[in-house]
Amino acid sequence: MRWSQAFIPTLRDDPAEAEAASHRLLVRAGYIRQLAAGHYTLLGPAVRVRRKLIRIIREEMDAIGGQEFLLPAMHPAEVWQASGRWSSVGDELFRFTDRRGADTALAMTHEEVFASVARELSSYRQLPQVWYQFQTKFRDEPRPKAGLLRVREFTMKDSYSFDLDEAGLDVAFEAHRRAYRRIFGRLGFDLLEVDASVGMMGGSGSVEFMVRSESGEDLVAVCASCGYAANLETARSTIPATDDPAGDATVERFPTPGVRTIADLVAFEGGAPADRQVKTLVYLVGNEPVMVLLRGDHDLQEQKLADALGAADLRPAHDEEIVELLGAHPGSLGAVGVTHVRVVADRELRGRRHMTTGANLDDHHVRGVDVERDIEVSSWLDLREVRAGEPCPECGEPLSIDRTIEIGHIFKLGRTYTEAFDVAVLGPDGGEIVPIMGSYGIGVERNLAAAVEVHHDEAGIVWPMNLAPWEVVVTIVRPDDEATAAAAAEVVDGLAAAGIEVISDDRDERPGVKFADAELVGIPVRVTVGPRGVAGGQAEVTVRATGERTDVPLADVVEEVAARVRAAR
RNA sequence: CGGGACGUGGCGCAGCUUGGUAGCGCGCAUCGUUCGGGACGAUGAGGUCGCCGGUUCGAAUCCGGCCGUCCCGACCA
Numbered sequence: 165m166r167w168s169q170a171f172i173p174t175l176r177d178d179p180a181e182a183e184a185a186s187h188r189l190l191v192r193a194g195y196i197r198q199l200a201a202g203h204y205t206l207l208g209p210a211v212r213v214r215r216k217l218i219r220i221i222r223e224e225m226d227a228i229g230g231q232e233f234l235l236p237a238m239h240p241a242e243v244w245q246a247s248g249r250w251s252s253v254g255d256e257l258f259r260f261t262d263r264r265g266a267d268t269a270l271a272m273t274h275e276e277v278f279a280s281v282a283r284e285l286s287s288y289r290q291l292p293q294v295w296y297q298f299q300t301k302f303r304d305e306p307r308p309k310a311g312l313l314r315v316r317e318f319t320m321k322d323s324y325s326f327d328l329d330e331a332g333l334d335v336a337f338e339a340h341r342r343a344y345r346r347i348f349g350r351l352g353f354d355l356l357e358v359d360a361s362v363g364m365m366g367g368s369g370s371v372e373f374m375v376r377s378e379s380g381e382d383l384v385a386v387c388a389s390c391g392y393a394a395n396l397e398t399a400r401s402t403i404p405a406t407d408d409p410a411g412d413a414t415v416e417r418f419p420t421p422g423v424r425t426i427a428d429l430v431a432f433e434g435g436a437p438a439d440r441q442v443k444t445l446v447y448l449v450g451n452e453p454v455m456v457l458l459r460g461d462h463d464l465q466e467q468k469l470a471d472a473l474g475a476a477d478l479r480p481a482h483d484e485e486i487v488e489l490l491g492a493h494p495g496s497l498g499a500v501g502v503t504h505v506r507v508v509a510d511r512e513l514r515g516r517r518h519m520t521t522g523a524n525l526d527d528h529h530v531r532g533v534d535v536e537r538d539i540e541v542s543s544w545l546d547l548r549e550v551r552a553g554e555p556c557p558e559c560g561e562p563l564s565i566d567r568t569i570e571i572g573h574i575f576k577l578g579r580t581y582t583e584a585f586d587v588a589v590l591g592p593d594g595g596e597i598v599p600i601m602g603s604y605g606i607g608v609e610r611n612l613a614a615a616v617e618v619h620h621d622e623a624g625i626v627w628p629m630n631l632a633p634w635e636v637v638v639t640i641v642r643p644d645d646e647a648t649a650a651a652a653a654e655v656v657d658g659l660a661a662a663g664i665e666v667i668s669d670d671r672d673e674r675p676g677v678k679f680a681d682a683e684l685v686g687i688p689v690r691v692t693v694g695p696r697g698v699a700g701g702q703a704e705v706t707v708r709a710t711g712e713r714t715d716v717p718l719a720d721v722v723e724e725v726a727a728r729v730r731a732a733r
Numbered sequence: 734c735g736g737g738a739c740g741u742g743g744c745g746c747a748g749c750u751u752g753g754u755a756g757c758g759c760g761c762a763u764c765g766u767u768c769g770g771g772a773c774g775a776u777g778a779g780g781u782c783g784c785c786g787g788u789u790c791g792a793a794u795c796c797g798g799c800c801g802u803c804c805c806g807a808c809c810a
Contacts, residue, residue, distance in 0.1 A: 320810055607810030641769055676770035694769055
């Protein structure tokens with residue numbers, strides 16, 4: 165490949181409004197262009213990297229016995245109605261009608277269609293199965309952002325396992341975990357495996373694969389000491405018990421004019437410190453109002469609430485709804501004596517006495533509350549959000565909270581989809597067995613962007629050898645010089661013949677431009693051929709990652725560079 | 734969807750307050766000089782100022798509506 169003929173539109177300056185480092189670099193180095201919010205064109209270099217990513221993932225999926233399929237990206241509504249998701253997934257599913265008026269969807273995931281294929285499984289002897297594909301997913305994201313990290317159209321490697329029982333699912337799940345570890349290892353990621361919320365997918369277990377990055381959107385609690393790691397959506401910590409005053413408490417209402425917040429009540433004469441207050445929130449879970457109680461100085465982790473209640477749609481109640489329900493405005497709410505609304509409470513409130521909370525009467529609070537005695541709590545749940553510095557639940561060392569990008573996610577799905585699609589096989593005893601499913605995803609272009617997040621410096625992208633669009637660039641300093649051009653051509657041809665992916669920068673540009681572009685595009689090895697070197701029979705080899713330069717005799721440069729590339733692949 | 738900002742040659746921006754010839758840098762084309770770390774000179778091409786409507790003799794500029802994009806909050810690979 166000759167640079168002068170390739171279309172690699174590098175830019176001198178950073179594009180505007182590009183916050184994520186990977187986005188900025190991918191645009192500037194001529195890998196991607198935006199068509200619309202969340203929709204990107206991949207240019208030549210990006211396609212070459214994407215192809216390598218896919219090859220790596222495919223190799224590891226094949227290694228665990230996966231079979232590659234390719235399912236349609238456009239689905240009739242019936243398939244989604246069968247699973248119930250036509251109505252439950254909401255606006256994230258792109259929907260339209262075809263010319264006959266048939267409801268149609270663009271696939272945001274493929275559980276339904278894989279399950280429908282699985283209906284042809286008929287015998288337990290055929291299980292287990294692991295099926296996968298690389299296919300475009302469409303998701304009408306409320307807010308696409310950060311370039312390729314969050315888009316509305318992307319390639320996903322999704323795989324699905326079908327097993328006879330939980331033990332089989334565990335095997336498939338662990339096989340995927342191992343495959344993912346190998347894949348992300350090969351991509352050069354410092355991997356974080358975290359417990360995660362199962363969210364909308366349902367099911368019994370889920371592990372997210374994360375890589376630390378400033379551009380990430382997920383927060384993960386990590387223990388440097390024992391390795392505990394969990395998405396903030398599920399993370400736990402051990403916080404010291406609070407000592408309450410001895411003796412029975414007596415509930416007593418008192419006026420608190422103007423007090424609206426926890427902080428107000430802390431400052432109020434006769435108020436209470438935040439950790440002796442009960443914070444009262446009201447959520448609408450589906451259509452049912454639920455009061456949510458936490459210690460005054462703790463924050464609710466909404467996903468924990470959603471998971472604990474098995475709720476798909478959940479939102480804070482509006483002020484008017486709260487007034488209608490409880491007769492008071494936020495700021496004066498409390499659950500003491502409330503019986504007509506379901507009350508859930510964070511575990512940290514269990515056993516607490518002499519607490520202060522709202523009176524459900526504007527401008528009044530109550531003190532002397534014994535939570536278990538005075539409030540009808542229907543369930544005690546882990547609802548609070550962990551904070552940095554709190555003790556690790558496993559070993560007690562302080563947790564840190566890191567920003568991360570989710571690069572893979574594996575789920576134990578259960579039988580939701582196999583039941584919905586009547587997937588069943590006959591067992592050895594002639595009885596019917598409904599297979600249990602797992603589902604496993606890797607976002608290809610997100611991984612491409614994440615790799616750039618991890619592998620870059622001030623000058624540009626620094627591809628690892630196995631992802632680079634080209635392994636070597638031969639920079640011809642004076643392509644108009646005959647001896648130089650001839651020497652360079654020999655190097656290029658030699659490398660190509662040795663099976664090295666090489667691009668020759670034969671552009672009529674000043675050397676500085678070519679050096680800068682080679683670094684921006686991120687090609688791991690640069691061989692510089694110029695009149696000065698050629699005169700002395702030398703070429704210069706520069707390693708992108710380290711900046712290391714060596715002069716190598718022209719006669720040896722092909723062999724030496726080829727060896728270096730092979731060693732780094 | 735709530736909050737904030739922006740939309741002017743391919744890219745990055747100024748001009749708008751105070752209405753009157755559309756400008757700068759980069760990039761691009763041609764020629765020359767130069768060229769082992771983002772060169773210089775000369776000449777030149779390229780814009781219905783996001784769209785629609787209104788005000789006005791006259792709108793990039795003022796007013797209204799719409800669309801698009803980005804950032805901050807509720808979702809996910």
